[in-house]
Amino acid sequence: MTTKKNPREEISKPHVVNAKEDRSSKRLVTGFIIFAVLVVGLIGYAFLYDKVLKYNKPVAVVEDHKINGKEFNQRVRLERNSYVMQYNMIAAQMVLLGDNEDYVAYYQQQLSQLLSILDDTEYFGEYVLDNMIDEQIVQIEAEKLGITVTDEEVETLMQELFDYFPDGAVEPTPTYAVKPTSTLTSFQETLVAVTAPTEAPTSEAEILATVEGEIPSEEPAEFVVEETPETAMEETVTEEVAPTATVAELTPTSSEPAGTATPYPTATVYTEELYQENYQEYITNLDGIGVEEEVLRNYIRNYLVSQKLYDAITADVSRIQDQVWARHILVETQDEAIAVLNRLAGGEDWNAVCNEVTLDQSGQENCGDLGWFSKGQMVEVFETEAFSLDIGEISNPVESSFGWHVIQTLGHEERDVETDYDYQRLQSNYYDLWFQDVSANLSIEKSENWIDHVPSEPSVAYDMRVN
Structure with missing residues (x-):
């Protein structure tokens, strides 16, 4: 009887080994393919996240209002561009006035300040983000x-920023007429050598100078740069746009012979077509730095909304305010202030003592007379003391960041704010307090990775940087 062999037993051992190797190779290939797909997928996701996805995530949320990364990134670029243009403008002015060492030193200081703002990208970005949160x-x-803003209002402001006024320039708002100064009592006339208080300072520089003892700077105001990157609407748009041509009246002088007058060129009329050319050129420049036109228009829309809200909130702020009329003597130390008090107590004349020792340069001209002022105009510790004194009373030494003050209150009454500037300052203080209150009652969240969205461009060209 023949015994049949199992076919499997005829398979030699080498064949078994080869089959196992084939299966192992297939697993290796499959594993490699899966690994390669995962690596490519991770790289692709990282690229997609860096270029697209992360910009769709919010960098801040105010209630249910979201600020996404793309919007924030472009807004930073828009405002950086404004600072770069301002830098270039000041640099050009410095070149034109290069023969004047004082102007060159002043402009170099401004350029260095702008560079420090632009180079601190984290600070700049956080400032812009905080502003965007405030806008929400x-x-x-x-x-x-x-309160709403229409597209027509946005376009109107855009035209104004390009100095294009199709309906004519806007007429200035009439200045508020100040009521006459109140009549001084015989007691007040006894306190001072003059018969009326000095007028309130008309600018912030003068107000600071009054307390600080410094003369307001006469340097060109248009190039002053604040310490924080506070970007005005005009800085955002107008610096790169050609100003409106001015048509001058040209009258021939009598010294020119008849019939030989020099023909003058006619100024180009700023038409809507020219405005559109300038506008499109600016939009093209924005596109070159990665900023969409809609970002610019939203920026302007937010500005208009904020102005309307400000007007609505401050409309009822009264011009009649509790005010004091005071004068002061400013010295460096407490001992010097005590010496001033002793001299006054001994019967010496205020004006004579003030003119001799005060550090307030304006005080040397008007015997330290600050005029009438309301709350919020002076440093708090100075203001608090002045408002607490009776008429004619002299304070104990009061320390502020400027030194030591001896204060005398000469009047205290409800009266009109004398200047539009001071009234606007009152409105601003009122609005700031209101804004702080409403902000405290809102849910505000700032993402931890907002800094990942802050660009460092545009920036000042390397060969334009000052040392």
């Missing part, structure tokens, strides 16, 4: 009051 708060409060 404004939007929320404006919606409550039914």
Whole structure:
């Protein structure tokens, strides 16, 4: 009887080994393919996240209003561009006035300040983000009051920023007429050598100079740069746009012979077509730095909303304010202030003592007379003391950041704010307090990775940087 062999037993051992190797190779290939797909997928996701996805994530949320990374990134670029243009403008002015060492030193200081702002990208970015958060708060409060801004209003302001006024330039607002100064009592006339207080300072520089003892700077105001990157609307747009041509009246002088007058060129009329050319050129420049036109228009829209809200909130701020009329003597130390008090107590004349020792340069001219002022105009510790004194009373030494003051209150009454500047300052203080209150009652969240969205461009060209 023949015994049949199992076919499997005829398979030699080498064949078994080869089959196992084939299966192992297939697993290796499959594993490699899976690994390669994962690596490519991770790289692709990282690229997609860096270029697209991360910009769609919010960098801040105010209530249910979101600020996404793309919007924030472009806004930073827009405002950086404004600072770069301002830098280039000041640099050009410095070249034109290069023969004047004082101007060159002044402009170099301004250029260095701008560079320090632009180079600190984290600070710049956080400043812009905080402003955008404030804009969302404004939007929320404006919606409550039914405040809106139309596309036509946005376009009108855009035209104005390009110095294009199709309906003519806007007429200035009439200045508020100040009521006459109140009559001094015989007691007040006894206190001072003059018969009326000096007028309130008309500018912030003068107010600071009054207390600080410094003369307001006469340097060109248009190039002053604040310490924080506070970007005005005009800085955002107008610096790169050609100004409106001015048509001058040209009258021939009598010394020119008849019939030989020199023909003058006619100024180009700033038409809508020219405005559109300038506008499109600016939009093209923005596109070159990665900023969409809609970002610019939203920026302007937010500005208009904030102005309308400001007007609505401050409309009822009264011009009649509790005010004091005071004068002071400023010295460096407490011992010097005590010596001043002793001299006054001994019967010496205020004006004579003030003119001799005060560090306030303006005080040497008007015997330290600050005129009438309301709350919020002076440093707090100085203001608090002045408002607490009776008429004619002299304070104990009061320390401020400027030194030591001896203060005398000469009047205290409800009266009109004398200047538009001071009234606007009152409105601003009122609005700031209101804004702080409403902000405290809102949910505000700032993402931890907002800094990943802050660009360092545009920036000042390397060969334009000052040392």
